[in-house]
Amino acid sequence: MSEAADQIFATLKQSSQSGAPLYLQLRKSIEDAVNRGLIGPGDALPSERDIASKADISRVTVRKAVQDLVKGGILVQRHGSGTFVAPRMERVEQSLSRLTSFTEDMARRGMVVRSAWLDRGLYAPSPDEMMVLGLSSNELVARVARLRIANDTPLAIERAALSASVLPDPAGIGSSLYAALEMTGNRPVRAVQRISAANLGDDDARLLEVPPGIAGLHIERISYLASGKVIEFTRSIYRGDAYDFVAELRLSGPGEESRP
Numbered sequence: 001m002s003e004a005a006d007q008i009f010a011t012l013k014q015s016s017q018s019g020a021p022l023y024l025q026l027r028k029s030i031e032d033a034v035n036r037g038l039i040g041p042g043d044a045l046p047s048e049r050d051i052a053s054k055a056d057i058s059r060v061t062v063r064k065a066v067q068d069l070v071k072g073g074i075l076v077q078r079h080g081s082g083t084f085v086a087p088r089m090e091r092v093e094q095s096l097s098r099l100t101s102f103t104e105d106m107a108r109r110g111m112v113v114r115s116a117w118l119d120r121g122l123y124a125p126s127p128d129e130m131m132v133l134g135l136s137s138n139e140l141v142a143r144v145a146r147l148r149i150a151n152d153t154p155l156a157i158e159r160a161a162l163s164a165s166v167l168p169d170p171a172g173i174g175s176s177l178y179a180a181l182e183m184t185g186n187r188p189v190r191a192v193q194r195i196s197a198a199n200l201g202d203d204d205a206r207l208l209e210v211p212p213g214i215a216g217l218h219i220e221r222i223s224y225l226a227s228g229k230v231i232e233f234t235r236s237i238y239r240g241d242a243y244d245f246v247a248e249l250r251l252s253g254p255g256e257e258s259r260p
Contacts, residue, residue, distance in 0.1 A: 022057050026065040031074055034085055045075065045083040071211050073241050113175070118157070118207075119145035120170040129161045132222060132233040140164035144177060147207050154208045155242050160234040181231070188223030188231050195219050197240075204237050215240040 020028075033039050045051070048066070052059045066083055069075040076086045125133070125141040135141060142164050148156040160177060166186050167173075173180045181187045198218035205212040216237050223232035 023061045023064040023068070026051075026055060026057065026062065027068050030065065030069060031072075034074055039085050041085050043085045045085075047082070071213060073210060073214055076211075114149050115175065116147040116149065117145070118147060119143055119159075120173065122164050122168075122170065125161075129233060133161065133163050133230055135163060142167035142170040144170050144173060153242070154239075156236055156238045157204055157207055158234060158236045160232055162232050166231060186225065186231055189226045191221050191223040191232075193219055193221045198237065200237065208237070208239050210239060210241070 030039075030045075039045075045066070046054070048059045048062045051057075051062045055062070066075060066077075070077055070083075073086055075083055077083050121143060122140045123143055125135045125137070125139065129135060129141045130137065133141065140163075142162045143159065144162075144167075145157070145159040147154055148158055166181070166184070178187055196218050198216050199213050200208065200210060200216045202212045204216070205214065208216070210216075217240055219234075219236045219238060221232070221234045221236070222230055223234070225231050
């Protein structure tokens with residue numbers, strides 16, 4: 001990217017934005033270059049020394065700008081290799097009006113889906129699990145935790161909890177939890193989800209291959225059988241740069257009751 005780099009950093013050197021700190025000017029210059037396609041996913045940036053020389057700024061300033069762009073997911077750093085433009089994520093649009101599994105969602109989009117198991121086992125329930133699932137302290141809870149991957153990109157970490165009476169052998173689940181529940185007549189028919197913003201901690205960020213502290217989505221879902229019984233309690237972390245959740249909203253018609 002030598003020609004593009006010369007253009008980016010020469011423009012910065014001649015910049016008249018004297019009111020903005022130099023590291024912000026450099027950060028904006030690199031980010032604009034990525035957005036305009038001057039440098040693309042996988043392209044390597046010059047070394048700190050080269051950038052400092054081309055832009056006529058200090059290496060400390062360069063380092064600060066690059067670190068900001070890494071935190072923002074624009075750049076990635078690979079130990080021993082250098083700094084690169086991050087892969088461009090194809091955003092996934094997920095409807096909030098349908099209760100479907102991750103496997104079903106991705107299959108409809110023609111994406112190749114796989115999971116990396118993080119945990120499958122029976123445990124003493126936590127206070128939250130006891131309250132939501134209606135378990136007593138002497139019952140067991142089945143926990144299923146997976147890293148959900150589509151087209152080789154990790155998109156979400158799902159941690160589901162169910163009564164052991166419903167899922168006595170969590171190790172026997174195949175590619176889809178909902179498919180396993182359907183076989184026993186325990187597939188949920190409705191759910192309540194709460195979505196909130198979250199900054200990813202070190203462990204979750206490592207699994208999702210994003211910088212620690214980057215924005216993500218925390219989703220808590222309680223799923224129900226047709227009888228109204230709670231069947232599943234799931235807490236998930238989704239990549240904020242890969243997911244859009246969409247809901248259709250309608251105004252109540254004349255004579256219709258508004259529901260919260």
